[in-house]
Amino acid sequence: MSEKQIPYYVSVTENIKYGSYCKDIADSFKLNPWEKGDFDGNGLTDIIITGNTRESPGTICILDKGNEFETKKISKGNLYEICAFANVKDNKIEYKSIKLQKYNTDNPLETDLLVYKFGEFIEENVQPKRHHILEIEFRATGCYGRCPSFTLNIVSNRNIEWTADQYNDIGFRDYSGEYESKLSENQFKELIEVLNYTDFENLNEEYDVAYTDSTTGYLKITYDDMKVKTIRDYGMMGTRALRKLYDILFGLRGTVEWRKQ
Incomplete structure (x- = not known):
């Protein structure tokens, strides 16, 4: 196996074995195990730490919120990436990782510039476009287990429809069937702001994780002059900004x- 190649699926045992491989990469970039910054812009010092967990190298950020500390996990876990480390650049996180990609045995080191926005670390979008969103359709499929399956339809007048299929257990109530409502102005504003920040127009049309038995998310966006963007995301790990969008949609x-x- 060449120095630039790692199997697309790596077991826990192999992950430990490749720990030295990841350390060599980190050493070549002269990365420190921890660095300081003010990522949430509140004037207090936050710390980002990269170290080894039982399964694989991992990166977390500890945010100083004044009267409490909040921990954010930045690395995605050994089923998604085998190496992960970070350094600070202008109060942003330069995140380096080797991602496990389905049907791909050559997994290169990738770098993302992450910013703290919408309460999460997501890919920086320097100039997000302000698209006129006409309709959002989102469908989540089931999985090998009790993953909720449902469909949401949201239109520009803030009307929302929800078809609850299986395992929509929320607040001690099991929802099934068809429901309707209207989003508040704040709910709709947040949803549109996050959606535009994802730069959905330029995202891939398909994403796949390297493991099986997961949920698939289907996103369809009708925008501007009846343009349509569709995204199929098996595992719903396509981008960090998309994951934030999914969290909002699930939460609705x-x-x-x-x-x-």
Whole structure:
């Protein structure tokens, strides 16, 4: 196996074996195990740490919120990446990782510049476009287990429809069937702001994780002059900004006052 290649699936045992491989990469970049910065812009010092967990190298950030500390996990885990490390650049995180990609045995070292936005670390978008979003359709499939399967339809007048299929257990209530409601102005504004920040227009149309038995997310966006963008995301790990969008969409099931159709 060449120095630039790692199998697309690596077991826990092999992950430990490749720990030295990751350390060699970190040493070649002269990366420090921890660095300081003010990532959330509140004037207090935050710390980012890269170290070894039981399964693989991992990166976390500890944010100083004044009266408490908040920990954010930045690395995605040994099923998604085998090496992960970070350094600070202008209060942003330069995140380096080797991702495990399906059907690909040559997994290169990739670098993302991450910023703290919408309460998460996501890929920086220097000039997000302000698209006119006409409709958002999102469908989550089931998985090998109790993953919720459902469909959401949201239109520009803030009307929302929810078809709850299986395992939509929210707040001690099991939802099934069709529901409708209307998003608040703040809910809709947040959703559109995050969606535009994802730079969805330039994202891939398909994403796949390297493991099996996971949920697939189907996203369809109708925008501007009836343009359409579709994204199929098996594992729903396509980008960090997309993951934030998915979190919001999943969360709407429990934060909207629904009426049964």
